[in-house]
Amino acid sequence: MKSGRMDLRGLEETVMRGLMWLALCLVAGSLLLIVAVIAIRGLPSLSLAMLTQTPRGGYYLGKEGGILNAIVGSLYLGAAATGVALAIGLPVVLYINLYARSSGLTARMVRFSMDVLWGIPSIVYGAFGFIVMTAVGLRASLGAAIVTVSLFELPIMVRAMDEVLRLVPREIGEASASLGATRLETAWRVIVRQAMPGLITATLVAFGRGIGDTAAVLFTAGFTDRIPTSPGQPAATLPLAIFFQLGTPFPEVQGRAYAAAAVLTFLVLGVSLLARFFAGRFARNTVK
Amino acid sequence: MNGTHLQVRNLSVWYGDRRVLRDVTLDIPDRRITAIIGPSGCGKTTLLKCLNRLLETGEDVRVQGQVLVDGEDIYAPRVEVTHIRRKMGLLSQKPQVLPMSIYENVAYGPRIHGERRRRELDRIVEHYLKVASLWDEVRDRLHGPAASLSIGQQQRLCLARGLAVGPEIILGDEPTSALDPRASQNVEQRLGELKRDYTIILVTHILRQARRIADHVIFLYLGEVIEHGPLKEVFGNPRHDLTRRYVEGEIS
Numbered sequence: 001m002k003s004g005r006m007d008l009r010g011l012e013e014t015v016m017r018g019l020m021w022l023a024l025c026l027v028a029g030s031l032l033l034i035v036a037v038i039a040i041r042g043l044p045s046l047s048l049a050m051l052t053q054t055p056r057g058g059y060y061l062g063k064e065g066g067i068l069n070a071i072v073g074s075l076y077l078g079a080a081a082t083g084v085a086l087a088i089g090l091p092v093v094l095y096i097n098l099y100a101r102s103s104g105l106t107a108r109m110v111r112f113s114m115d116v117l118w119g120i121p122s123i124v125y126g127a128f129g130f131i132v133m134t135a136v137g138l139r140a141s142l143g144a145a146i147v148t149v150s151l152f153e154l155p156i157m158v159r160a161m162d163e164v165l166r167l168v169p170r171e172i173g174e175a176s177a178s179l180g181a182t183r184l185e186t187a188w189r190v191i192v193r194q195a196m197p198g199l200i201t202a203t204l205v206a207f208g209r210g211i212g213d214t215a216a217v218l219f220t221a222g223f224t225d226r227i228p229t230s231p232g233q234p235a236a237t238l239p240l241a242i243f244f245q246l247g248t249p250f251p252e253v254q255g256r257a258y259a260a261a262a263v264l265t266f267l268v269l270g271v272s273l274l275a276r277f278f279a280g281r282f283a284r285n286t287v288k
Numbered sequence: 289m290n291g292t293h294l295q296v297r298n299l300s301v302w303y304g305d306r307r308v309l310r311d312v313t314l315d316i317p318d319r320r321i322t323a324i325i326g327p328s329g330c331g332k333t334t335l336l337k338c339l340n341r342l343l344e345t346g347e348d349v350r351v352q353g354q355v356l357v358d359g360e361d362i363y364a365p366r367v368e369v370t371h372i373r374r375k376m377g378l379l380s381q382k383p384q385v386l387p388m389s390i391y392e393n394v395a396y397g398p399r400i401h402g403e404r405r406r407r408e409l410d411r412i413v414e415h416y417l418k419v420a421s422l423w424d425e426v427r428d429r430l431h432g433p434a435a436s437l438s439i440g441q442q443q444r445l446c447l448a449r450g451l452a453v454g455p456e457i458i459l460g461d462e463p464t465s466a467l468d469p470r471a472s473q474n475v476e477q478r479l480g481e482l483k484r485d486y487t488i489i490l491v492t493h494i495l496r497q498a499r500r501i502a503d504h505v506i507f508l509y510l511g512e513v514i515e516h517g518p519l520k521e522v523f524g525n526p527r528h529d530l531t532r533r534y535v536e537g538e539i540s
Contacts, residue, residue, distance in 0.1 A: 174342055175384040175446070179397040179453050180374030189396070194387040285433045286387045 038265055042258030050259060055225045060244065062252045065225075067260050072227045073235035074264070076142060078211030080231075081149035082157075085206055088150075089157040090199075097165040098173070098187045111162065117155035123215035125152040130219040140222030143231030148220045149210045157206035164198030165191065172287065196282040204275050208268045214239035238264040291359065292318050293456055293487050294339065299353035301334055301343070301511075308334050310511045312353070316504075321479060321488045323502035323519075325495065327540055331511040332491040336459050339489065340376045341369050357457075374401065377450025379463035379475075383442035385434035386449075390426050393434045393445055397453035412452050420448035420478060440471025447478060458482065460490040464497065476501050495535060499523060507531050 053066035096107040129148030130140075138144050168191055176186040192199065214237075222234025223244070238260055245257035294316040301309040308331045316322050324332045337343040338355055341362050354361045362372045374397075386393050394413045395403075403409060413430070417423040422444045426437070434445060443463060450458065460479070464472035479488055480501055492498050498505060498519070505523065506516040507530075515522055515531045526532040533539050 169384070171380055171382070171384040172386065175378070175380065175386060176396075178340060178342060178373050178376070178378035179400070179449065180370040181397075181400050182370055185400050189400070190386055285389060285435065287385055287435045 035265070038258055038262045041255060042260070042262035045252070045255035046259040046262060050256065051263070054227060059225075060248055060253060062250045067236075067238070067241050067256075067263070069225055069227050070236040070238045070241035070260065071263060071267070073142070073221070074211050074238040074267070076228065077145055077149060077217070077221070077235065077237055078207055080142075080146045081153055081210045082203060082207040084146060084150035085153040085157050085210075086203055089154055089161060089206075092158055093161040093165055094187045094191070097162065098183055098191065111159075114155040114158045114162075118159060121215070122152050122213050123218070125149075126216045126219050129216065133220060140220055140234050141232050142221065142228045142235040145217045145221035145235060145237070146231065148216050149213065152213060152216045153206040153210045156209055157202055160202035160205055161195075161199055164195045164202060167198070168194050169287075193282070194286050197279040197286065200275050200279040200282070204272055207271065211237075211268060212239060212264065214243055238267075291356070292316055293358060294489075295354075295356040296335075296338075297354040297356065299335075299338060299351070299355060301331070301338065301352075302350040304348045308511050309338070312513050314506060314513065314516060316487060316489060318487050319483055319485070320503040321483050321490060321501050322504040322506060323498040324489065324491045324506045324508060325493070325498050325534070326508035327534070328493065330508045332493075332508055333461055335508065336461055336489065336491050339457075339459060340373045340378065342373075342378070374453050375455050376457040376459050377447070377453070377455045379443065379446055379450065379458065379460040381462045382466045383439060383446045383463075385437070385442050385445055388434065389431045390434045390437070390445060391430040393449050394452050397449060401453060413448075416448040416452045417445075419451060419482075420444040421474065422448060438471070440467050440474060443467060443471065443475055444478065447475070451482075456487060458486050458488045460488065462491050462493060465493075472497075495537070507534060509534070 047066075049064070050066040051071065052068055053064075054069045055067070056063060056065035059065035092110060096110050100106040125148055129144060129151070132147075133140070133144045172190055172194055173186050176190045177183075181189070217237050217240060221237055221240065223236050223240055224234045225236070226233070228235040242257045242260045242264070245253050245260060248254065292315045296312050296314040296316075299309055299312040300307060312335060324335060326332055334343065338351065339357075341355075343349055343351065351363055353363070355363055357372055357375060360367070360372075362369070386396055388396070391413055394416055395409045398409060398412050403412070414423060417426065422441060425441060426432075426445075434442065437445060443466075447458075458479070464475050467475065476497065479490070482488065483503075490498075490502065502519050504517065505519050507514045507522060507528075509530055515526060515528045521527075522531060523535050526535060530539070
């Protein structure tokens with residue numbers, strides 16, 4: 001009787017463990033598959049010219065040139081939009097975690113509105129950015145795209161950072177306060193330091209989503225073969241370059257679309273690795 | 289009017305509707321170790337946290353009455369709280385080092401209070417690490433992470449950190465409860481030395497610890513001060529039946 005029950009529980013354990021493994025393989029497998037498809041279809045078309053030249057006339061018909069304009073445009077856009085989102089998002093997160101009462105109305109409202117904003121598809125941000133842009137008389141430009149993408153990144157960043165700050169033990173703040181530190185000193189010198197690796201990850205997640213998003217920049221960034229030299233000029237981005245190249249009927253150009261996708265993927269990967277390296281250095285001093 | 293550093297007058301505290309301190313009035317003797325004892329949940333830690341206004345950071349907390357630090361009511365409106373907290377060092381149950389190096393932990397307080405001179409900071413760090421008897425163990429790795437210290441070393445680092453801002457009072461919330469016996473003994477010895485210069489208030493649930501190091505004892509029961517006075521009187525000749533039963537271990 002007793003051993004029968006044990007067998008059942010053992011079986012349950014084995015089956016559930018098998019299912020978890022299956023799910024794990026599915027996740028790892030699809031990641032591998034995506035990378036493999038991009039590499040197999042993209043790498044043969046990838047050339048040095050693609051990375052170092054802007055499109056010449058007829059590039060989208062299969063002629064000479066590269067996508068340097070889109071690479072640079074994406075980097076400008078991703079960095080600037082993430083910077084703007086960080087400059088707005090970090091104060092918000094610090095406020096709701098250290099100044100406002102954590103279950104108070106302000107904090108709850110901010111968290112709720114960020115959840116709602118997170119759920120809005122990026123095409124809606126794009127349309128919104130377009131309306132605002134035309135209302136104030138701007139044309140599609142790098143600047144307009146930065147504003148739109150930073151709005152799109154903000155809820156992602158705020159919610160991720162919020163979770164990170166909520167994990168910082170209360171007692172660390174108390175220890176700092178008991179030494180006579182103000183809340184700002186506590187927030188800036190202690191809490192942010194403790195949470196730094198997580199904050200960097202949150203920033204990266206937002207950066208990755210921002211740089212890879214297509215719909216938000218479809219109407220707002222414009223598209224050009226030139227590298228922008230000021231925020232007032234239109235800019236090309238990698239997702240749009242992929243989109244336009246895939247849309248052509250020429251297999252050669254479509255191959256370049258996959259090459260551009262590979263560039264975008266490696267770009268995000270490279271930035272992630274770099275940031276992780278710095279996060280690791282900050283993590284040296286974190287408590288626990 | 290030769291009051292002590294730290295006086296509590298008719299202090300009551302509510303968490304929501306629950307009253308956790310009732311009308312507490314005390315004079316904490318200067319340059320002595322005062323132990324706050326009592327069964328768990330009797331308000332020991334609440335009383336301690338009231339003394340440097342750490343309590344206000346909690347939610348739904350109401351405080352009535354006065355806590356006078358050098359004659360200044362710290363719960364009066366418009367009181368600037370940072371200079372009050374600076375007068376008290378805090379040792380918590382679990383030592384809480386700051387996420388920075390050993391050196392920076394001690395230098396943190398003096399830095400935020402405006403000390404910028406490198407040489408002076410070096411002097412302060414060395415001096416207080418020596419007072420906490422930690423210097424010899426960490427002198428070669430001052431710039432290593434504080435979190436890599438053993439828990440007993442961390443508690444002594446917290447002591448050095450607290451002393452570095454020049455307080456007059458040390459508050460300890462069961463500061464040895466997370467430590468092993470030897471580390472506890474070390475911290476107790478430090479406190480014994482420090483009472484020459486500092487007023488020390490210690491929450492403890494260990495009666496033997498109170499017997500070993502306290503000069504004064506406050507016995508709290510369900511948020512009320514049942515009895516307080518010199519150690520010998522409270523432990524040797526309790527006036528109140530509840531106190532007698534507690535120190536004899538009948539209630540805990």
